[in-house]
Amino acid sequence: MDELPVAVVGAGPVGLAAAAHLVERGLTPLVLEAGPRAGHAVAQWNHVRLFSSWSELVDPAAGRLLEPTGWQQPAAQEYPTGAQWAQQYLVPLAEALGDRVRFGTRVVGVARRGRDRVVDAGRESEPLTVHVETEHGEERITARAVIDASGTFGEPNPLGGDGLPAVGERAAADRIVYRVPDLADPLVRQRYAGKRIAIAGAGHSALTALVALAGLAEEHPGTQILWLLRRGATGAVFGGGDADQLPARGALGQRAKAAAEAGPVQVVTGFRTAEVEAGADGVVLVSQDGHKLELVDEVVVLTGFRPDLSWLSEVRLDLDPVLQAPRTLAPLIDPNVHSCGTVYPHGARELTQPEPNVYLVGMKSYGRAPTFLAMTGYEQVRSVVAAIAGDHESAARVELTLPDTGVCGGAGVFDEPEQVVGGGCCGPVGPVAVSIGEAR
Ligand SMILES: Cc1cc2nc3c(=O)[nH]c(=O)nc-3n(C[C@H](O)[C@H](O)[C@H](O)COP(=O)(O)OP(=O)(O)OC[C@H]3O[C@@H](n4cnc5c(N)ncnc54)[C@H](O)[C@@H]3O)c2cc1C
Missing domain, CATH: 3.50.50.60 (FAD/NAD(P)-binding domain)
Structure with missing residues (x-):
């Protein structure tokens, strides 16, 4: 198993960060990206200016990987657009990872080798098989672990108020x-x-x-x-x-x-x-x-996004029935009960699935919950990669302070009047330095 790569699905900010952490730990990543370039989803909102500054958008391990390449770190306090995030960070990062990133490679299935989800035997000992489609046809890749960082951008929610397309929505x-x-x-x-x-x-x-x-x-x-x-x-x-x-x-x-x-x-x-x-x-x-x-x-x-779980049907996942997020993570991010948009940093403990060595990270790990931040995903993959490498002490450590939204109390997801309380469930809002540069 040690010889096999860790398959990372998606060359977005979180998938590429996972790859950088894997390289740092001496493991072999293989990033599989459906689109033609790094940050394919981000590139689709090219024109939108982020509300996060550069200091919150560069993963620490990725920064260390880029440093020897002569990469110029953008000014920490500036706010890039989606296009700048992709061009000035994600594209050079993918270049630094070289042939460990494959573009035009869509993952269409993940399974335990030779076993559907019903078979108990061998789930701990057999590797995973990743099914991909490229312009040259189908391929199977054997991997020791799968980190699914495929985001949710490809699955926008419909207009229909019940979560399904409204009558006439498709026709219009x-x-x-x-x-x-x-x-x-x-x-x-x-x-x-x-x-x-x-x-x-x-x-x-x-x-x-x-x-x-x-x-x-x-x-x-x-x-x-x-x-x-x-x-x-x-x-x-x-x-x-x-x-x-x-x-x-x-x-x-x-x-x-x-x-x-x-x-x-x-x-x-x-x-x-x-x-x-x-x-x-x-x-x-x-x-x-x-x-x-x-x-x-x-x-x-613009009613949010949802995860595409169709190609994970043959692995055993434990997802929250409401949010379709990992069950242990869901209570922290559920807008019905926790409107703060503030989540404590989390990692392998919350993201571990019944299927050994399969992790949902990044935007996808939030399922249908809103307010995902890249810095949350960077901490997730630091911890998950530590767990895959067997460094359980590091996997359990929390190495990030996440910023509060400053709005707490009241979900606002249905028609009840909202209760907006300063502090509320998140405690008083005080000045906190937002930095992700301290990891490891
Ligand atoms: C308009 C907008 C503004 C945002 N602003 C901010 C902000 O200011 N700060 C912030 O922290 N976050 C912001 N976000 C949230 C945000 O999108 C992220 O933090 C970040 O892009 C999440 O990264 P990710 O790697 O998890 O997913 P993505 O960026 O969605 O990347 C997923 C990648 O996986 C690929 N992929 C999907 N399916 C497959 C498949 N089956 N096989 C292979 N590849 C696949 C996609 O092509 C894509 O490249 C914003 C989001 C939007 C939509």
């Missing part, structure tokens, strides 16, 4: 997008300028889109925005403001609040879409209780 696909529109692109700008636009969602992506489209409305006065929230009130949607320990995240909330209060934006709360009625001039959204909105030209759906 030409008027619906599931990504933050890139208004720097003239064609995209043209698509939205002067139009009636519905934005659905309450997370950071929705706030980003709201701010961008409200800015467009200032330049193109005919532009009108309906902002649809499933929850009963805006309340904690705008985050902790000055109390957020990530200042840029707090500021995004405040900019969104200002945008929502501006003329061209109308906020619709308690709206759970059941139907999309398409006509020649646009679409009308109908709620579960039969309420119809005015006609809109475009719909921007």
Whole structure:
């Protein structure tokens, strides 16, 4: 087994960080990436500026791997866009890892060698088989462990309020997008300028889109925005403001609040879409209780993401039935009970699965829960790789302080009025240095 590589699914920030930790421990990573380059998912939100600064976006082991290559660490306190994160960090990191990263390689299955999930014998002793598809066809890769860092970006939630596509949602696909529109692109700008636009969602992506489209409305006065929230009130949607320990995240909330209060934006709360009625001039959204909105030209759906678990059907996973996140991690991140968006650092202990040597990490480990931070994923893979290497003392150690959002109490996932308490379940918000540079 020791001779076999550790297969890492996804060359995103967390998968590449896992590979750097594996190299540092003398293990062999093999990163399998479906897209054509590092940060393929990040590249799809190229234009969005992160609310994390560079000091929170470079994994410590990755930094050490890059150092001898002449890589210039970007200024710690600057905030990159998705494109800059990919170009200035993820692409050089993948280059430093060389042929330990394979692009155009989609993982379509993971199994214990020669055994489906029902067979008990050999689960501790046999390696794993990773099924991949490339442009040259199918391939099987034998691995000692699998770290699934494939994210959730490929599986956006639908508009339908019950988690399934609304009636007519698929048929109206030409008027619906599931990504933050890139208004720097003239064609995209043209698509939205002067139009009636519905934005659905309450997370950071929705706030980003709201701010961008409200800015467009200032330049193109005919532009009108309906902002649809499933929850009963805006309340904690705008985050902790000055109390957020990530200042840029707090500021995004405040900019969104200002945008929502501006003329061209109308906020619709308690709206759970059941139907999309398409006509020649646009679409009308109908709620579960039969309420119809005015006609809109475009719909921007930013209602979160969900994990693709289909290719993990033959390994034994213990996932929370609500969030589809590892069961031990789920109570820490469940928006129904824990709205702080604040999670204590965690690693192998919370991420270990019944299937030996299979781990879900990164954005995917959060299942359907929001507010994942890359720095959370970096600490996860530091710990998980230590566990794979047999260093259980290091695997159990906590080496990171995660920032509070500054908003606690009240889930806001259904219609109940929200309770926003300073401190609340996370304790008083105090100044905490946010740094991930201290690991190991
Ligand atoms: C608009 C937006 C803004 C964000 N801003 C921040 C921020 O400011 N700070 C922050 O910390 N986080 C932010 N996030 C969260 C965030 O996406 C991450 O922290 C980070 O990208 C998660 O990294 P990851 O490696 O887990 O997943 P991803 O970045 O999603 O990478 C997963 C990779 O796996 C690949 N893949 C998927 N399926 C397969 C398969 N079957 N086979 C092979 N490869 C596969 C994908 O192509 C992708 O390259 C933001 C997210 C969004 C959407």
